[in-house]
Amino acid sequence: MHTLDHTLDEILALAATHFKVPREKLTPDDDFFKTLGIDSLQALDLLTRLETHFHVELPDYELQGVTDFRTLASRIQARL
Amino acid sequence: MNDFHGQSLSWELKDGVVEVALHRAPCNEIGSLTLEELEKLAAALPSLEQSAHALIIYSSLASGFCAGADLRELYHRSQEMDRAAALKGVRNYLERIHHVMNTLDASPLTTIAAVHGVTFGGGFELALVCDLIIADKMARFAFPELRLGLIPGFGGIPRLKRDLGNAVVRDLLLTGRSFNATKAHQVGLVSQVVAEGEALRIARATAAQLGKFDRRTAIAAKQFIKPIPYEELRREIDIFCELFTQPAVEAGLRKFVESTDAQPYLP
Numbered sequence: 001m002h003t004l005d006h007t008l009d010e011i012l013a014l015a016a017t018h019f020k021v022p023r024e025k026l027t028p029d030d031d032f033f034k035t036l037g038i039d040s041l042q043a044l045d046l047l048t049r050l051e052t053h054f055h056v057e058l059p060d061y062e063l064q065g066v067t068d069f070r071t072l073a074s075r076i077q078a079r080l
Numbered sequence: 081m082n083d084f085h086g087q088s089l090s091w092e093l094k095d096g097v098v099e100v101a102l103h104r105a106p107c108n109e110i111g112s113l114t115l116e117e118l119e120k121l122a123a124a125l126p127s128l129e130q131s132a133h134a135l136i137i138y139s140s141l142a143s144g145f146c147a148g149a150d151l152r153e154l155y156h157r158s159q160e161m162d163r164a165a166a167l168k169g170v171r172n173y174l175e176r177i178h179h180v181m182n183t184l185d186a187s188p189l190t191t192i193a194a195v196h197g198v199t200f201g202g203g204f205e206l207a208l209v210c211d212l213i214i215a216d217k218m219a220r221f222a223f224p225e226l227r228l229g230l231i232p233g234f235g236g237i238p239r240l241k242r243d244l245g246n247a248v249v250r251d252l253l254l255t256g257r258s259f260n261a262t263k264a265h266q267v268g269l270v271s272q273v274v275a276e277g278e279a280l281r282i283a284r285a286t287a288a289q290l291g292k293f294d295r296r297t298a299i300a301a302k303q304f305i306k307p308i309p310y311e312e313l314r315r316e317i318d319i320f321c322e323l324f325t326q327p328a329v330e331a332g333l334r335k336f337v338e339s340t341d342a343q344p345y346l347p
């Protein structure tokens with residue numbers, strides 16, 4: 001059973017690895033645009049990596065207004 | 081003209097393959113300059129077709145294949161003129177881009193779009209004129225036009241209808257959501273999904289394979305299997321122009337142009 005905490009952990013690890021940010025610097029309530037220093041194109045890149053990692057489809061409109069890792073994890077969790 | 085180097089795109093003919101590189105930052109938005117250079121390509125095709133068997137179109141920019149029409153240019157130009165003149169300009173632009181797209185679609189060359197990253201709107205439509213789409217696994221496809229109060233205007237809907245089931249077309253068009261390459265492959269839009277950074281290499285390998293076949297047979301096969309929906313393409317221009325006069329379109333374009341949203345590419 002994939003718990004929300006587990007999903008959140010995997011998102012943080014994936015983001016840290018891909019965007020080369022130390023994992024310990026990322027917290028669930030961070031604004032990932034600011035913390036990762038990404039723009040909209042890189043956000044799409046992150047979306048694709050998350051879809052591939054979790055084997056889910058995450059429609060873009062579900063991410064409207066989502067800026068923190070915790071909410072992002074809940075959106076993914078709803079599709080696992 | 082076997083080789084061309086422009087400001088938005090370049091091409092070269094090598095070993096029977098025309099390679100067209102898009103390179104207008106930030107993400108190959110199609111404005112008047114790109115259109116002029118695409119028209120040069122369309123005009124050069126009859127000559128290129130004498131020596132080539134395939135054409136590959138790709139982007140040399142890391143950001144993606146193409147983010148679609150240059151909405152900033154469209155907005156600013158339409159602000160400089162009255163509504164009737166703006167509509168006339170839009171129709172003229174659409175007629176010209178359709179001519180390019182139809183020429184590529186009907187080319188006797190076997191055409192391959194090697195795509196990565198953002199492949200949205202007009203960029204998606206450019207890929208759709210090609211016979212094969214080879215996608216980097218990080219490619220994403222979308223038609224976000226409805227949020228501007230418009231429909232795709234470069235032939236996207238008729239060509240999607242030609243290639244895919246209607247339910248998938250409705251999903252892409254009516255939700256404006258983007259598909260990743262794996263999903264695009266599952267629904268039959270993409271012929272091959274490849275590792276990051278490998279789309280052009282695989283496209284070249286595919287083009288080399290195509291060169292082994294008898295040209296006359298390949299051309300006959302393409303003409304037989306790939307009808308061009310001219311009537312629907314004409315209708316698309318009319319519908320686009322009807323919608324373009326709505327106040328919602330100007331508001332949508334202004335919102336996009338003036339947006340400080342961190343996610344302007346997201347539907």
